[in-house]
Amino acid sequence: xxxxKLNDAMKEAMRARDQAALGTIRLILAKLKDVDIAAxxxxxxxxxxxxxxxxxxxxxxxxxxxxxxxxxKGNRADLVDKEKAxxxxxxxxxxxxxxxxxxxxxxxEAVTAAGATTVKDMGGVMAALKAKYAGQxxxxxxSAAVKKALSS
Numbered sequence: 648x649x650x651x652k653l654n655d656a657m658k659e660a661m662r663a664r665d666q667a668a669l670g671t672i673r674l675i676l677a678k679l680k681d682v683d684i685a686a687x688x689x690x691x692x693x694x695x696x697x698x699x700x701x702x703x704x705x706x707x708x709x710x711x712x713x714x715x716x717x718x719x720k721g722n723r724a725d726l727v728d729k730e731k732a733x734x735x736x737x738x739x740x741x742x743x744x745x746x747x748x749x750x751x752x753x754x755x756e757a758v759t760a761a762g763a764t765t766v767k768d769m770g771g772v773m774a775a776l777k778a779k780y781a782g783q784x785x786x787x788x789x790s791a792a793v794k795k796a797l798s799s
Contacts, residue, residue, distance in 0.1 A: 701782025
C-alpha cells in the first residue's frame with residue numbers, strides 16, 4: 648500500500664539524515680492527511696485509496712512545475728533547484744509514466760470500450776482512463792489525445 652511506503656520512506660530518510668527527502672515526504676503526508684479529512688464521512692473513517700493518493704501526488708508535481716516556470720522568470724535558480732528536487736522525491740512513489748505512444752494506445756482502447764463517437768462522450772472516456780491509469784498518465788496529454796480521437 649502506498650501509504651505504508653510513504654511512512655517507511657520517511658523513517659528511512661530520518662535514519663539517513665536526508666533532510667531534503669524528509670521534508671518532501673512530510674509535505675506529501677501532510678497533504679494526504681488533508682485529503683483523508685476532506686474525504687471522511689459519518690459512515691467511513693477510512694483513508695483515501697491509492698488511486699486518489701496517486702492523483703494527489705500528480706497534482707503536487709503539477710504545482711511544482713508551475714512554480715518552476717515562475718521562479719525561472721524571476722531568475723531564482725535556488726528555488727528552481729529546490730522544486731526539482733521535490734519533484735524527484737515525489738516521483739519515486741509514482742508508477743512509471745506512460746509515453747506518448749502508450750497514452751494514444753490507452754485512449755484508443757478506452758474510446759472503443761466506451762463506444763464513444765463524438766466529443767460529447769469525452770467525459771466517460773476520461774473517467775475510464777482516470778480509473779484505470781491513475782498516476783501513470785499525464786491527463787492533460789490524454790485529454791488532447793481523446794479530443795483528437797473523437798473529432799476525427
